[in-house]
Amino acid sequence: MPDSSLPLAYFDDVYRANDDPWSFETSPYERDKYQATMAALPRNKYSNVFEIGCSIGVLSELLANRCNHLLAVDASELPLGAARKRLAAYPHVTVRQLSIPNEFPDDQFDLILLSEVGYYLVLDDLKCARQQMLDHLTDKGNLLLVHWTPFVPDYPLTGDQVHEQFLEIAGEGKPLTHLLGQRTDKYRLDLFQKQ
Structure with a gap:
């Protein structure tokens, strides 16, 4: 396993090779998970x-219909053009290049979604990001984690370790109450609420 969080170059390389590297638009796995x-x-x-x-914004579009404002971010700028195009009809959505835990928005959120991202971080970076999420979650706000659980040699952590x-x-x-836990053969989902 890597001993540092995956660098921006890793994601840039992935997106240079394929506009939709994880088949967000077409995969039955992604559709069911969403x-x-x-x-x-x-x-x-x-x-x-x-x-x-947020990658190319497929899940972002679903979230856009459930909120008054959405900040959708990705570490790599490369997929964000597609995300901005997909989300252009939603004026209450902001798409930005931002990499946690080094950068974190100075705002309060009543929902934070960490989906298929946490395992890219080493443990210390994940703990830092966890504290940032807590600090920027409103009282009674929700935190939703969704992650692939099979082992991936490139990733510093597994989905289970993140959760x-x-x-x-x-x-x-x-600080958190665990409201819901679900597991399939490929991913797990855990929903929390800030106390």
Whole structure:
């Protein structure tokens, strides 16, 4: 496993090779996972949503219909042209190049979505990002994690390791409440609420 978080160049190389490298637009796995992601959200409408790792904006478009404002970010600028085009009809959506934990928006969110991103970070960077998410989540705000669980040699962490870091700070007297946990053969989903 790598001993540092995956660099920006890694993602730039992936997107230079393929405009939709994970088949977000066409994969039945992604479609089903997106349906489960949206179904897990306990509110019909959110005020201010932060999506970390929006890529070409397929899930962002679904989120756009459930909120008053969405900040969708990706570490690489390369997929964001496609995201901006897809989301052009949604004036309440902002698409930005931003890389956590080195950069984090100075705003409060009632939903933060970390989907298929956490395992790109080494543990120290994930813990830093976890604290940033807590600091920028409103009281009773939701934090939704969705990650691929099979081992990938390129990635510093597994999806399970990412989710365990958040489950560690959930429970009585801790900052998060665990509201929902789901697991399939390929991914897991965990929903939290800030105490």
